Amino acid sequence: MHSNRESKLNNSSLSAPSSDARTITISLDELRQHQRVLAERDGHAVLVIMTSYGIVALDPTCPHQHTRSLGEGVIKDDTIACPNHGWTFSLLTGKALRGSGCIRLYPVRITDTMVIVELPNDQPRWMQY
């Protein structure tokens, strides 16, 4: 069962994926066990985390130096802080609370056993390698 906070967090991302959408699927048991799972597909890295506010999927690339350092980010309440220089981002909006810019949050769907992350078809210019 998901808490009200969790439901609130995930409601904005419950839409069904489009037919050409790419997805990454994470085991809900694995996420419960480790609290965070880092996965990658077709060059898209995804960090899936379980917080007291719900399950969130994001690109772990920090907009400060464009490294995937948020995979080791410090999660507190509804924020994640980069371990390198402390830029901090809202897990609700993606916006920087300390530093500047924003992180990319990905839509998630949660089934009884899986977390399904819908990947975007594009990448911001600064994310392209």
Ligand code: FES
């Ligand atoms: S690389 Fe993330 S705050 Fe500097």
